[in-house]
Amino acid sequence: xxxxxxxxxxxxxxxxxxxxxxxxxxxxxxxxxxxxxxxxxxxxxxxxxxxxxxxxxxxxxxxxxxxxxxxxxxxxxxxxxxxxxxxxxxxxxxxxxxxxxxxxxxxxxxx
Numbered sequence: 001x002x003x004x005x006x007x008x009x010x011x012x013x014x015x016x017x018x019x020x021x022x023x024x025x026x027x028x029x030x031x032x033x034x035x036x037x038x039x040x041x042x043x044x045x046x047x048x049x050x051x052x053x054x055x056x057x058x059x060x061x062x063x064x065x066x067x068x069x070x071x072x073x074x075x076x077x078x079x080x081x082x083x084x085x086x087x088x089x090x091x092x093x094x095x096x097x098x099x100x101x102x103x104x105x106x107x108x109x110x111x
Contacts, residue, residue, distance in 0.1 A: 009016045062068065 009019055
C-alpha cells in the first residue's frame, strides 16, 4: 500500500515494479529540476543584491564628497522607489519558498 492511494495495475509484479520505477524516476527528475531552479533563483537574487550594494556604495561615496547639486536631492526619493521594485533585491519581494515547498513534496513521495 502507498500513502498517496491504491492503484490497480494490469499484469503481474514486474508490471507494477516497472510503473513504480518510472514514477520514482519522474519524481527524481522533478526534484533535480526544482533544485536547479532554486539554485538559479538564489544565484540571481545574490547577483542583484551585489549589484545594489555596489550602487549603494558608489552613492555613499558620492554623497560623502559633498559636491552634490541640490537638484539631485529631489531625485533620491524616486531612486528609492525604483530600488524597491527590483525583483530579488528586497526579501519581501523575493519568493524562493515556492520551489523549496515543491521539492519537499517530491522528496516526501520518493520513499
